[in-house]
Amino acid sequence: MELRAECLKALATNDLNDKLNHVKAIYEFFTSRRVTIDSKADIHHTSHIPGAPSKPNIVPPRLVEKRSTSTQQGKLIFIHALAHIEFSAINLALDIIWRFKNLPEQFYFDWIQVAYEEQTHFNLLNDYLKKFGLSYGSFNVHNSLWEMAERTHHDLIHRLALIPRTMEARGLDVTPPIIEKFKQQKDDEIASILQIIYEEEIRHVSIGNIWYRWACESQKLDPHETYKSLLKKYDIELNYGKLNKEARYKAGFLKEELI
Numbered sequence: 001m002e003l004r005a006e007c008l009k010a011l012a013t014n015d016l017n018d019k020l021n022h023v024k025a026i027y028e029f030f031t032s033r034r035v036t037i038d039s040k041a042d043i044h045h046t047s048h049i050p051g052a053p054s055k056p057n058i059v060p061p062r063l064v065e066k067r068s069t070s071t072q073q074g075k076l077i078f079i080h081a082l083a084h085i086e087f088s089a090i091n092l093a094l095d096i097i098w099r100f101k102n103l104p105e106q107f108y109f110d111w112i113q114v115a116y117e118e119q120t121h122f123n124l125l126n127d128y129l130k131k132f133g134l135s136y137g138s139f140n141v142h143n144s145l146w147e148m149a150e151r152t153h154h155d156l157i158h159r160l161a162l163i164p165r166t167m168e169a170r171g172l173d174v175t176p177p178i179i180e181k182f183k184q185q186k187d188d189e190i191a192s193i194l195q196i197i198y199e200e201e202i203r204h205v206s207i208g209n210i211w212y213r214w215a216c217e218s219q220k221l222d223p224h225e226t227y228k229s230l231l232k233k234y235d236i237e238l239n240y241g242k243l244n245k246e247a248r249y250k251a252g253f254l255k256e257e258l259i
């Protein structure tokens, strides 16, 4: 089994359970050293990526059902939206592995670990939905996370700046108050699921930071200045007042990046 080719196969898989099982199998083979890595191979995809089940329907953001943390229905729509983020995150980790070549072995190791953890996050949320007779596919979703992956497909620095350092890092900012809200509602189950995800996401963002700085250094680019210009290029504004600085420091952001 070769890691990068196998990740592309898992990415292109439409069947949900096949995709989840494939990610688990790649990770288990990888940790027992039964996977090789061909970091030099030029790999191309022949089928549509990302593979996805026929449901959920992907719609423009304005057509997504209304989420809320204060009604039961709104809350389930919200949890479903989080499950879709995790589904996309599995695809994003698989994508960075097959797409970008000539990188150190540790790069591929870090991202297959992320793919595996995203798969566990997805299952935690989907299992929660199943207790209410729902599952992934019950509501509509929008696809802005994968769209950002497409916009940054040509450049590893762009990808790392915009996906882990921007979109995943936003998750660190917004999750703690949501956990608090669910604790107040005495839904300890979903609060502890989100706590697990939150803690593992700090590590994902940190992996993003480590490789972003590594990639900038190898091209003799200043990480902070490069990030600022990429935010402009992709038309993204950070709300510096609302950053979760404690989590972001843990994830490897520097003081000057958070003011």
Ligand SMILES: [Fe+2]
Pocket: 086, 089, 117, 118, 121, 197, 201
């Ligand atoms: Fe996740």
Ligand SMILES: [Fe+2]
Pocket: 089, 114, 118, 168, 200, 201, 204
């Ligand atoms: Fe993640």
